[in-house]
Amino acid sequence: MRLGALVFVLAAYVGSALGQVSYSIPEEMAKGSVVGNVALDLGVDVKRLLSGKARIYATRDGEEYIELSRERGVILVKERIDREGLCRQTTPCALHLQVILENPMEFYSITVEIRDVNDNAPAFEKAEMEFRISESAVPGAKFVLQRAVDRDVGINDLQSYALKPSDNFALKLYNKADGNKNVEMVLQKPLDREKEERLSLVLTAVDGGEPQMSGTMQIHITVLDANDNAPVFTQPEYKATITEGSPKGTIVATVKASDADQGYNSKVTYSITNTLDDVRDMFEVGEESGEVRVIGSIDYEKARRFQINLLASDNGGLTDSCKLIVDVEDVNDNKPDINIMSKTNVLSEDAEPYTAVTMIHIEDIDSGENGKVNCFINANIPFVIETSTDNFFTLVTDSDLDRERSSEYNISITCCDEGVPSLSSSVTLTLHISDVNDNAPVFERSSYEAYIVENNTPGLSIFTVKATDADWNQNARVSYILEDSSVNGVPVSSYVSVSADSGVIHAVRSFDYEHIKDFHLCVKAQDGGSPPLSSNVTVKIIIQDQNDNAPQVLYPVQTSSSVVAEMVPRSADVGYLVTKVVAVDVDSGQNAWLSYKLQKATDRALFEVGLQNGEIRTIRQVTDKDAVKQRLTVVVEDNGQPSRSATVNVNVAVADSFPEVLSEFTDFTHDKEYNDNLTFYLVLALAVVSFLFITCLVVIISVKIYRWRQSRILYHSSLPVIPYYPPRYSDTLGTGTLQHVYNYEVCRTTDSRKSDCKFGRAGSQNVLIMDPSCTGTMQRIQNEKNILDEPDSPVEVS
Numbered sequence: 001m002r003l004g005a006l007v008f009v010l011a012a013y014v015g016s017a018l019g020q021v022s023y024s025i026p027e028e029m030a031k032g033s034v035v036g037n038v039a040l041d042l043g044v045d046v047k048r049l050l051s052g053k054a055r056i057y058a059t060r061d062g063e064e065y066i067e068l069s070r071e072r073g074v075i076l077v078k079e080r081i082d083r084e085g086l087c088r089q090t091t092p093c094a095l096h097l098q099v100i101l102e103n104p105m106e107f108y109s110i111t112v113e114i115r116d117v118n119d120n121a122p123a124f125e126k127a128e129m130e131f132r133i134s135e136s137a138v139p140g141a142k143f144v145l146q147r148a149v150d151r152d153v154g155i156n157d158l159q160s161y162a163l164k165p166s167d168n169f170a171l172k173l174y175n176k177a178d179g180n181k182n183v184e185m186v187l188q189k190p191l192d193r194e195k196e197e198r199l200s201l202v203l204t205a206v207d208g209g210e211p212q213m214s215g216t217m218q219i220h221i222t223v224l225d226a227n228d229n230a231p232v233f234t235q236p237e238y239k240a241t242i243t244e245g246s247p248k249g250t251i252v253a254t255v256k257a258s259d260a261d262q263g264y265n266s267k268v269t270y271s272i273t274n275t276l277d278d279v280r281d282m283f284e285v286g287e288e289s290g291e292v293r294v295i296g297s298i299d300y301e302k303a304r305r306f307q308i309n310l311l312a313s314d315n316g317g318l319t320d321s322c323k324l325i326v327d328v329e330d331v332n333d334n335k336p337d338i339n340i341m342s343k344t345n346v347l348s349e350d351a352e353p354y355t356a357v358t359m360i361h362i363e364d365i366d367s368g369e370n371g372k373v374n375c376f377i378n379a380n381i382p383f384v385i386e387t388s389t390d391n392f393f394t395l396v397t398d399s400d401l402d403r404e405r406s407s408e409y410n411i412s413i414t415c416c417d418e419g420v421p422s423l424s425s426s427v428t429l430t431l432h433i434s435d436v437n438d439n440a441p442v443f444e445r446s447s448y449e450a451y452i453v454e455n456n457t458p459g460l461s462i463f464t465v466k467a468t469d470a471d472w473n474q475n476a477r478v479s480y481i482l483e484d485s486s487v488n489g490v491p492v493s494s495y496v497s498v499s500a501d502s503g504v505i506h507a508v509r510s511f512d513y514e515h516i517k518d519f520h521l522c523v524k525a526q527d528g529g530s531p532p533l534s535s536n537v538t539v540k541i542i543i544q545d546q547n548d549n550a551p552q553v554l555y556p557v558q559t560s561s562s563v564v565a566e567m568v569p570r571s572a573d574v575g576y577l578v579t580k581v582v583a584v585d586v587d588s589g590q591n592a593w594l595s596y597k598l599q600k601a602t603d604r605a606l607f608e609v610g611l612q613n614g615e616i617r618t619i620r621q622v623t624d625k626d627a628v629k630q631r632l633t634v635v636v637e638d639n640g641q642p643s644r645s646a647t648v649n650v651n652v653a654v655a656d657s658f659p660e661v662l663s664e665f666t667d668f669t670h671d672k673e674y675n676d677n678l679t680f681y682l683v684l685a686l687a688v689v690s691f692l693f694i695t696c697l698v699v700i701i702s703v704k705i706y707r708w709r710q711s712r713i714l715y716h717s718s719l720p721v722i723p724y725y726p727p728r729y730s731d732t733l734g735t736g737t738l739q740h741v742y743n744y745e746v747c748r749t750t751d752s753r754k755s756d757c758k759f760g761r762a763g764s765q766n767v768l769i770m771d772p773s774c775t776g777t778m779q780r781i782q783n784e785k786n787i788l789d790e791p792d793s794p795v796e797v798s
């Protein structure tokens, strides 16, 4: 507007001043454009111009741009005029020209004002600008921007700036003293790198021309990070499970915190902040990785859940926290624990079925199936295990026990839990079965036969019976007792005695086969139980024959006095039976098997004796030359080992008539007188011995009666009676050592044929003491009184 007004004023001025004209043209007019009709305006005729050789004179470059057309009387644009090039920012911009005429020389001044045309846009020196601004920059911070330049002037010059987008920054223009305008960018709203790291703004400068022109500059802003963001965990609470016993280094979970900041400010480190519990002994967190690892031993039985408090911090000290809940999963890692609450070590074999033996309690600290426990015991034993509530088990018997079958049981109780794989533990109990006297002694055989050769020494052991008792110790301690019975009307105890301890049967007397060939006795075996059990067995004692009897000749009868002769007639033929020697042997068998032999004979050629039958026969014809008196000695021998024999003299008369015989045999009686004398001495000796015997008998009986009365008093006062012991047991020492004292009677004989007489029975008491500790050594102690009373050698009464 203002420029337009100026041109108008100038045009008015041109019209009014002579000799001097002014024109105003816009710059950039095309070449040849008419600037003004100077001829007309100066009032100079065209012819004058031609004649005056009018020409343009200009200082500076005026004549370059403007030329004069004399013919037309106008000035033309000779060259394109650029005001900016001509005048830069100077206003007004004018060319001062002189039109010079010759003939006469005169000149006119022409001023051509060049008017500005908006042909230049505002321009920035650089197309872009870079800024690095920290996001922590506070509002109000200023940033100087480059100015734009517009070469046009006036209204066409730079008029204003605009900044887009204007979210964070506003523009501020300062008019400086020199008139220039400084452009600043002022931070209005804080930057946030996390939201927008790079900003691109466009600064636009506009001029006031018509059309308006503008220039732009890119402003690039890099927002620098400031630590204005705390790390943030991706979840406020993490959950993880871990099986117990997981090895060290196992990753439980990975926590992650992100920090919106950048670079150094965004570097997050993790730590565990638990203080009171032992979490820090169990877990660690990777400082940078956020991996939570196991470093301790995880035991479900100690802790089933962990709460790990985690902290994430960035380098600026900003933090965030979260929780990691770790649930521990049970693993079957605990064996059942067997606790024996009470147990019986010894059980009687007569215990009732379902007697409780042991109570156990099982503990398995695992949970669920891993802690459920079942127990069982080894097979084939008479026990069962019963479950009651809450892992209590009772071991009971389930059938009858028998110590004799099995005296101890090793009961192994195995308890398994139901985990997979299952864990088990076991315990072995040893249960001893105590004995009850439920077994009687059993003899090895149902009956026995024992042999003894007659004429044995009294006290000889004949045989041993043995009974075993399946029970134990005292209940199995067998004593042998001779049962009362009688043999041929005599108590059997007068024949044999039985050693209570050993079962040895001793002969009490010397047996005579010829008197008794066998007898039975009954031995009872009794154990030491309470009450005692017993069984008995029959023993048949068979007495064996011994060749203790010589043959006895029955015929011919041997008398010393009488003369007996067998008559053999002289006419007797060969084989004539003279007589038969008849002999017997009271022994039996071979010992009684007799044979006959001719030992001596007057004429050995005349007689023979039948070996078996004892028949004496002639073996040749009797002749007249044979003596009348023939004397034969026949030996009768039994077949025993060694054999015994008897001899018999047989007188044979070889005669036809008795008187002949008598005369021959008178000398047979020559020893009659000697025999009479012998008889007398025998009778005398008998009388003396009888007197001595009767005297001794009286003395012994009186002493015996005295002793008997004394010992009865002693017996009743001092000997404790042990119940259930065989009658002949007595604990004489009172120390528990049993001395088995029993008596037997000795029949003292020298001759078995006369042995029925037991002499001095009342007075002689031999005591046989068995000391168990001396392994059956027999010691015969003779009662001191007996030593006094008893004659040293037996006395025979005939």
Ligand SMILES: *[C@@H]1O[C@H](CO)[C@@H](O)[C@H](O)[C@H]1NC(C)=O
Residues within 6 Å of the ligand: 408, 409, 410, 430
């Ligand atoms: C029980 O165990 C003990 C010791 O191992 C052994 O000596 C004994 O013979 C066993 N008893 C049975 C009946 O197996």
Ligand SMILES: *[C@@H]1O[C@H](CO)[C@@H](O)[C@H](O)[C@H]1NC(C)=O
Residues within 6 Å of the ligand: 534, 535, 536
């Ligand atoms: C012993 O034997 C008799 C008969 O021989 C019998 O009656 C008795 O019962 C037996 N005694 C024992 C304890 O066996």
